[in-house]
Amino acid sequence: MTSPSNQEQLMRRCHALAGFTLGQLAAQIGCKVPANLKREKGWTGQLIEQALGASAGSKAEPDFPELGIELKTLPISRLGKPLESTYVCIAPLIGITHQSWNESWVCQKLSHVLWLPILAERDIPIAERVIGTGFLWQPNHEEQQLLQQDWEELMELIALGGIDRIRGAHGHVLQLRPKAANSHALTSAVGTHGEPIQTLPRGFYLKTSFTQRLLAKAFNSN
DNA sequence: TCGTGATCATGT
């Protein structure tokens, strides 16, 4: 699939997927559906990327660079509630003294997002999970404020050597959690007294209560 | 090892 040349084309493609199952889409693209996602946790996201013509790969840029749009699949329950938090990006742990919110990866990643809900209740086989109606989102003033406050608080803790005291519960809408191959992975960070330390790599995640609000706004429900 | 795509699975 070629990359969409404009936002309208992207949304037409996205809306054309609504109602189809992951199995139907996989068949159309010609790829196999795994029995479960234990060993391929990113499978759904990558399937949708292919279908919409996102530039594949693991580059640190938006899924649709020309459009400045980030694609996020959002697993939801039968009641339309998010089933998981949403990964945003890796958290920089060193050399962050002069970063501002507007320059941050979090702000840039979330500036324009195409959310695509997937009915992904765990008791539904992967192939039978249904693609929902995608919608574009740009944070409004209030959402921006909430994100910025959490980000600034978390980044200050990181910069001041408090990273090992940060737990998932710290933010209101944005949280910091491990993002690594396993709990033994290490990366450089700042210790309690400003000394260099090795710690578990972390990533920023959106809490489900936040993404649920986005769904509610988009579909006027919940 | 980092950054992409995320979900798993246990503890509360």
Add this chain to the structure above:
DNA sequence: ACATGATCACGA
């Protein structure tokens, strides 16, 4: 029931 902490695969 739900969120936190842990984990999986892949490319550069």
